[in-house]
Amino acid sequence: MSTLADIAAELPGYDPSDLRVADATAFLEALAEPVQGTETLPLHEALGRVLAHDLVSPLSVPPHDNSAMDGYAFDGAALQPGQPLQLRPVGQALAGRPWQGQVAPGECVRIMTGAVMPAGLDTVVPQELTTPGPDGTIAIAPDVLRPGANRRLRGEDLQEGAIALQKGELLSPAAIGLAASLGLQTLEVTRRLRVAYFSTGDEILRPGEPPRPGAIYDSNRATLTSLLARLGAQVIDLGAVPDDPAQIAAAFARAAAQADAVITSGGVSTGDADHTRAMLQQLGDVVSWRLAMRPGRPMVVGRIARALEGKMASSPIQESAGSYENQSILFGLPGNPVAAMVCFLVLVRPALLRMMGVRQQALPYLQARSSEIIRKRPGRTEYPRGIVFTAPDGNLQVCTTGSQGSGMLSSMVRANGLIVLRHEQGDVAMGDLVDVMMFDAAL
Incomplete structure (x- = not known):
C-alpha cells in the first residue's frame, strides 16, 4: 500500500496548497481501500448492505415458459395473415397448477398469468381479444397478434449460472427481491464500516446546554453522524473535544483504536488555536490541503495508527511500515456546517463507499x-x-x-x-x- 507521498507523486500537478477537486478525488480513491471481513445475513436484514461476492443464479428465471396474460394458449402456427381463427378450449392452466394434457390442431387451453405454457403451445391471446362462440369455441379476429405473443420465455430474466448481482452491489429492495426470486434465504455481505466522529472547538455547545457568549451549538456532530448513519456505517460518536492538545490526542487515540475511518470537523485551518493539524503530524502520515473549491477550503487527510492509546507515537507509520491494515483513514473537515457537509458529500462519501466495497460511489x-x-x-x-x-x-x-x-x-x-x-x-x-x-x- 502506498504512502501519502507515493500517492501524491502519481498525480501530475499535485499542489496541496491549491488542490483541484479532481486531484483530491483521485488521491482519496488511492488512499481508501476496501476493508476486509464479511458476514452472512437473512434477506430481511441485508437491505442497504454491500454484497461481498458475485451472486451466481442457481436457476433460470422464470424457470419455465409461462403466460404473460390471462387468456388462451395455442400454437401460433395456426395464425394466418388476414384470416380469423376459431379454437376450442380443452383444459385450463393455472399459476402453480400446470395443464398436462395434449392439444390437437384447432384446440387451445384456458391459461392464467404466470401459468406454465402447455407442451407444444407458444402463443397467448388475451381474453379481451377473443369472442365467445355459441358452441363453446372462441374466435380471434384477423391480424390482432403474432405467433409467440404474450409468452415469457424460460430464463429471459436470468439464465442459470449467470451473474444475478455483482460484487459491490448496494442491496436495494429490488436486489433483495431478486435474491428471493432465486430461492435464497441469506446473502453474504461486507461487514459494516466503522467510522468514528468528533467535533473540536472551545466554542462548541451540546444541544441542551445553556447559551453563552461566543459559543455555538454543535450542528456538525448531528449532521455528519446522520450522514454516516444514512450511508450504512457503524457510527462511533465521540462527541465534542475542546481545543486542548492532550484531549485532542486522546480523542484521536480512542477513535483510531475503534474505527476504520476517523472524521473530525473544525481545527483544520491555520489559526493559532487550531491544534488538530499539528497534533496529526505527530500521530500519523497526514497532509493538509487547501482545496480549490467553495465551500470547503481547508481539509486534512491521511492515516493514523490504531495503537495509540496511552502513548504519543512520534512516527507510527515507520513503526508499522508494511502494516497499513493497522491504520485508520482520517478525514479532517472544515468547521463551518455547510462546508463540512459539502466536503463530505463531494469527497468523503465516495471514499467511504469505496472502503465499504460499493461499485458505484458517486451521487447521481x-x-x-x-x-x-x-x-x-x-x-x-x-x-x-x-x-x-x-x-x-x-x-x-x-x-x-x-x-x-x-x-x-x-x-x-x-x-x-x-x-x-x-x-x-x-x-x-x-x-x-x-x-x-x-x-x-x-x-
Whole structure:
C-alpha cells in the first residue's frame, strides 16, 4: 500500500496548497481501500448492505415458459395473415397448477398469468381479444397478434449460472427481491464500516446546554453522524473535544483504536488555536490541503495508527511500515456546517463507499437550465446549493437557495442538490445548462 507521498507523486500537478477537486478525488480513491471481513445475513436484514461476492443464479428465471396474460394458449402456427381463427378450449392452466394434457390442431387451453405454457403451445391471446362462440369455441379476429405473443420465455430474466448481482452491489429492495426470486434465504455481505466522529472547538455547545457568549451549538456532530448513519456505517460518536492538545490526542487515540475511518470537523485551518493539524503530524502520515473549491477550503487527510492509546507515537507509520491494515483513514473537515457537509458529500462519501466495497460511489448527476445568473470565477470548483424543479414547459430548471454562506445550514435544508460549477468555468447565464449533484438518498 502506498504512502501519502507515493500517492501524491502519481498525480501530475499535485499542489496541496491549491488542490483541484479532481486531484483530491483521485488521491482519496488511492488512499481508501476496501476493508476486509464479511458476514452472512437473512434477506430481511441485508437491505442497504454491500454484497461481498458475485451472486451466481442457481436457476433460470422464470424457470419455465409461462403466460404473460390471462387468456388462451395455442400454437401460433395456426395464425394466418388476414384470416380469423376459431379454437376450442380443452383444459385450463393455472399459476402453480400446470395443464398436462395434449392439444390437437384447432384446440387451445384456458391459461392464467404466470401459468406454465402447455407442451407444444407458444402463443397467448388475451381474453379481451377473443369472442365467445355459441358452441363453446372462441374466435380471434384477423391480424390482432403474432405467433409467440404474450409468452415469457424460460430464463429471459436470468439464465442459470449467470451473474444475478455483482460484487459491490448496494442491496436495494429490488436486489433483495431478486435474491428471493432465486430461492435464497441469506446473502453474504461486507461487514459494516466503522467510522468514528468528533467535533473540536472551545466554542462548541451540546444541544441542551445553556447559551453563552461566543459559543455555538454543535450542528456538525448531528449532521455528519446522520450522514454516516444514512450511508450504512457503524457510527462511533465521540462527541465534542475542546481545543486542548492532550484531549485532542486522546480523542484521536480512542477513535483510531475503534474505527476504520476517523472524521473530525473544525481545527483544520491555520489559526493559532487550531491544534488538530499539528497534533496529526505527530500521530500519523497526514497532509493538509487547501482545496480549490467553495465551500470547503481547508481539509486534512491521511492515516493514523490504531495503537495509540496511552502513548504519543512520534512516527507510527515507520513503526508499522508494511502494516497499513493497522491504520485508520482520517478525514479532517472544515468547521463551518455547510462546508463540512459539502466536503463530505463531494469527497468523503465516495471514499467511504469505496472502503465499504460499493461499485458505484458517486451521487447521481442531472442537467438543468439555470433560472438565474450565477456569478463564478474560474480557478476553483463551486457547489452552490440548488433547487431543481420542473418548469411549465416540462423541462428541468434549477435555482440557488439564495445566500450561499458556508455557515447557513438552512440553505441545505431547502436544497435538493448541489449545482456543480467546474474548475475552469466562469459565470452562468440565465438558461445555461448546468450539472446538478442530486442528494438522492444521501441526505
